[in-house]
Amino acid sequence: MSQTYEFVVVANRLPVDEVVADDGTRTWSRSPGGLVSALQPIVRSHGGAWVGWTGQPGDAPEPFDTDGMHLHPMGLSTDDVDQYYEGQSNGTIWPLFHDLVEQPTHRRPWRQAYETVNRRFAESAADLTAAGGTVWVHDYQLLLVPAMLRELRPDLRIGFFLHIPFPPVELFMQLPRRAELLRGLLGADLVGFQRPLAAQNFLQLTGRLLGLDPQDDHVEYDGRSVTARAFPISIDVAEVEKLAADPGVQAEARRIRAELGGDRRLLLGVDRLDYTKGIEQRLEAYGELLTDGTVSNDDVVLVQVATPSRMRVQEYQELRARVEREVGRINGEFGAVGQAPVHYLFQSMGREELVALYLAADVMVITPLRDGMNLVAKEYVAARHDDQGALVLSEFAGAAAELETAFLVNPHDVEDIKRALADALHADAAEQAERMRPMRAQVRGHDIDRWARDFLGALGQPT
Numbered sequence: 001m002s003q004t005y006e007f008v009v010v011a012n013r014l015p016v017d018e019v020v021a022d023d024g025t026r027t028w029s030r031s032p033g034g035l036v037s038a039l040q041p042i043v044r045s046h047g048g049a050w051v052g053w054t055g056q057p058g059d060a061p062e063p064f065d066t067d068g069m070h071l072h073p074m075g076l077s078t079d080d081v082d083q084y085y086e087g088q089s090n091g092t093i094w095p096l097f098h099d100l101v102e103q104p105t106h107r108r109p110w111r112q113a114y115e116t117v118n119r120r121f122a123e124s125a126a127d128l129t130a131a132g133g134t135v136w137v138h139d140y141q142l143l144l145v146p147a148m149l150r151e152l153r154p155d156l157r158i159g160f161f162l163h164i165p166f167p168p169v170e171l172f173m174q175l176p177r178r179a180e181l182l183r184g185l186l187g188a189d190l191v192g193f194q195r196p197l198a199a200q201n202f203l204q205l206t207g208r209l210l211g212l213d214p215q216d217d218h219v220e221y222d223g224r225s226v227t228a229r230a231f232p233i234s235i236d237v238a239e240v241e242k243l244a245a246d247p248g249v250q251a252e253a254r255r256i257r258a259e260l261g262g263d264r265r266l267l268l269g270v271d272r273l274d275y276t277k278g279i280e281q282r283l284e285a286y287g288e289l290l291t292d293g294t295v296s297n298d299d300v301v302l303v304q305v306a307t308p309s310r311m312r313v314q315e316y317q318e319l320r321a322r323v324e325r326e327v328g329r330i331n332g333e334f335g336a337v338g339q340a341p342v343h344y345l346f347q348s349m350g351r352e353e354l355v356a357l358y359l360a361a362d363v364m365v366i367t368p369l370r371d372g373m374n375l376v377a378k379e380y381v382a383a384r385h386d387d388q389g390a391l392v393l394s395e396f397a398g399a400a401a402e403l404e405t406a407f408l409v410n411p412h413d414v415e416d417i418k419r420a421l422a423d424a425l426h427a428d429a430a431e432q433a434e435r436m437r438p439m440r441a442q443v444r445g446h447d448i449d450r451w452a453r454d455f456l457g458a459l460g461q462p463t
């Protein structure tokens with residue numbers, strides 16, 4: 001019999017990307033993205049297994065061990081990628097769960113593929129998990145897995161965590177085959193969300209859609225009790241602090257500042273290029289501040305790092321085109337030879353470089369229209385051991401509930417973003433420290449380990 005594991009994570013993606021060298025040799029490197037930054041340290045410390053896709057269409061490579069984890073790759077065909085991943089996950093569920101920031105597309109073949117792929121993930125997890133073991137399923141691509149897994153392996157403890165928002169009842173009701181998705185989640189013993197409101201939406205829905213009778217933080221279903229609670233995710237604070245204290249990273253931060261023009265104040269945006277992140281609203285606000293003379297190209301510069309993401313999905317290609325057009329417009333209108341008001345980097349970045357940018361930035365600008373949490377906000381705060389820098393943060397990011405002394409904004413209101421940017425740029429050192437200190441205390445006291453311990457503790461799994 002093949003080896004089994006007491007603790008298994010199931011997520012759409014493995015925590016690594018395959019890198020193929022010129023000579024054809026294959027290696028793996030840690031992949032970017034919120035989910036991976038969050039989970040890798042925990043699986044490693046449990047010596048557990050991780051079931052997920054490699055990120056490339058085609059047959060699955062053989063399972064392998066790396067970094068103290070057993071990785072079990074799932075193969076997705078080109079059709080699976082089109083229909084399960086880019087279709088149902090990112091074209092239907094993602095926009096609907098983010099308050100219809102974009103219009104979701106509903107297609108029957110996508111739903112079918114979603115179900116088929118979810119079943120394959122559930123079967124792999126069922127094969128890999130030891131008797132009485134624990135499985136932790138992640139995110140919106142795998143909403144059906146908990147129920148499928150329970151059917152195959154009623155002996156397991158099953159936890160599910162949703163990294164993105166859970167929509168209000170009226171929105172969820174728009175989904176075709178909505179009851180099936182809800183029953184999928186109810187296969188778990190514990191369903192975790194970023195915010196208490198999301199857990200309430202979910203529990204309320206079990207009453208509305210299935211006629212169940214939710215009480216406080218749980219609901220009885222199929223002879224079991226399913227608990228739904230908020231577990232706000234966080235970051236590996238020690239990792240960020242270590243990088244921020246590194247003399248090489250600090251030197252890089254000074255180099256970045258000098259290169260951008262020593263005295264100019266640095267505004268920074270770091271996001272996956274996604275329509276939920278409010279990058280266009282941010283650029284619009286910045287452009288208007290330049291137009292009305294509140295800021296000038298001589299004293300302010302915006303660095304916008306946008307990680308390529310889901311680039312085969314049409315909405316993302318269109319977003320990229322719009323963002324790049326706006327960057328071009330602002331630079332064309334307000335730039336000077338050798339001095340641009342926006343530096344736009346459409347690329348993924350190493351952790352050192354990212355933390356150097358956090359250290360260099362006077363104002364971190366995070367304006368999602370809707371975001372489950374937003375780890376960049378917490379990374380920025382964790383990096384600022386000098387208690388300096390200002391955080392402009394959308395009220396619609398989960399992180400806003402914990403980072404209350406940020407310059408909070410309504411990202412749907414460009415005037416409000418402008419006001420917050422101007423206030424943040426004017427904050428003196430004392431005000432910056434006064435705002436930064438409580439945020440740093442909050443993030444340091446609630447890091448990723450605590451998140452995982454809280455979730456797994458509530459699931460009844462010793463950590």
Ligand code: ADQ
Binds near residue numbers: 034164375376377
């Ligand atoms: P994401 O939408 O991917 O995550 P976020 O929480 O901001 O968003 O995490 C992004 C991560 O990627 C951060 O760790 C950041 O450092 C890294 N990153 C961003 N741009 C990068 C770049 N150019 N190069 C390298 N790294 C980069 C989803 C949800 C969020 C939720 C997380 C975790 O949408 O709301 O916070 O999962 O639950």
